[in-house]
Amino acid sequence: MLESSDEDLVLDRLIHEPGRLAIMTVLSSVAAADFVFLQRATRLTKGNLSSHLAKLEEAGLVEIEKKFVGKRPNTNVGLTPAGRERVARHWDQLERLRALSRTVVLPQDPASPRPLGGEVSGTA
Amino acid sequence: MERAHLESAAATYSYLRGLLSIPVGVLFILAGLSNLEWGPLRQVWVFGAAVLAAGVAYLLITRYYTHHYGRVTPSTRAQVKAVIATIVCALVVTGGLQADWSLDLPVNGTAIAFALVMAANYAIPVGLRAHHMVICGALLVAGLLPLWGDVGPDYKINVGLMLMGVATIAAGIFDHGALKRTFGAPKDLNPGNSNAGI
Numbered sequence: 001m002l003e004s005s006d007e008d009l010v011l012d013r014l015i016h017e018p019g020r021l022a023i024m025t026v027l028s029s030v031a032a033a034d035f036v037f038l039q040r041a042t043r044l045t046k047g048n049l050s051s052h053l054a055k056l057e058e059a060g061l062v063e064i065e066k067k068f069v070g071k072r073p074n075t076n077v078g079l080t081p082a083g084r085e086r087v088a089r090h091w092d093q094l095e096r097l098r099a100l101s102r103t104v105v106l107p108q109d110p111a112s113p114r115p116l117g118g119e120v121s122g123t124a
Numbered sequence: 125m126e127r128a129h130l131e132s133a134a135a136t137y138s139y140l141r142g143l144l145s146i147p148v149g150v151l152f153i154l155a156g157l158s159n160l161e162w163g164p165l166r167q168v169w170v171f172g173a174a175v176l177a178a179g180v181a182y183l184l185i186t187r188y189y190t191h192h193y194g195r196v197t198p199s200t201r202a203q204v205k206a207v208i209a210t211i212v213c214a215l216v217v218t219g220g221l222q223a224d225w226s227l228d229l230p231v232n233g234t235a236i237a238f239a240l241v242m243a244a245n246y247a248i249p250v251g252l253r254a255h256h257m258v259i260c261g262a263l264l265v266a267g268l269l270p271l272w273g274d275v276g277p278d279y280k281i282n283v284g285l286m287l288m289g290v291a292t293i294a295a296g297i298f299d300h301g302a303l304k305r306t307f308g309a310p311k312d313l314n315p316g317n318s319n320a321g322i
């Protein structure tokens with residue numbers, strides 16, 4: 001049964017937010033990507049992406065470099081070593097939770113209706 | 125949220141920038157025509173000018189993609205893989221050309237080698253899409269048809285080059301369509317100032 005005290009399975013709330021997890025997952029496979037590509041790949045709005053990147057930068061998970069390419073401003077984003085490690089660990093935790101959920105059988109609530117077709121096998 | 129989908133976004137983007145294949149395909153066709161001394165292409169400078177024009181077109185298309193779809197810096201590992209893949213592809217196609225030149229086979233080794241290289245080039249990093257299967261399959265069948273026996277190596281290689289060009293352009297057009305379906309149409313996003321207040 002899943003132990004809630006198992007700290008190894010406590011999810012990182014900063015990364016677990018879907019928008020931030022999408023950004024970090026896209027960045028995990030590249031050295032860097034610019035703002036436009038991240039917007040395309042994650043389908044986040046400009047404002048949302050900007051706000052998520054600011055939070056990730058504040059936490060030291062991404063590095064943001066602003067420069068001019070030709071005459072256009074360009075924002076390049078890459079994961080820091082800590083960010084790379086955190087997102088890999090986060091996905092690992094999610095995979096382990098999923099695997100665990102397949103093996104855990106939830107206790108039967110006596111008040112709940114019995115399933116059609118007979119008894120439910122498993123232990124509490 | 126699909127982890128694999130997000131992790132492969134950069135690789136998918138690199139491979140689906142199909143408009144970049146058009147100048148490359150055009151050069152393959154012109155190289156074949158030039159070698160066969162067709163029309164104005166019998167003049168060497170005409171092909172030289174075409175190479176220059178293709179280079180300019182390539183740069184402009186790259187700029188278009190960067191502006192509308194963004195810029196990705198691949199990881200060192202991905203860059204090493206790309207270099208190795210390019211070398212292997214070049215060796216296989218050279219092998220096909222060499223086979224056409226020195227062996228009197230009833231098939232077109234150039235087209236066959238390119239069809240196999242093209243299929244592997246998509247299948248390994250991003251997976252084959254339906255249009256890749258149709259285009260690579262058609263090129264492979266064209267190369268395997270037993271009608272290349274009596275045409276001579278020069279004609280065989282250069283028609284093979286032209287078939288390579290047609291396949292490259294066709295794949296590029298369909299790849300660009302797939303890119304738009306995956307990442308959205310160019311006008312879906314107004315890139316403008318990409319700093320967006322970070």
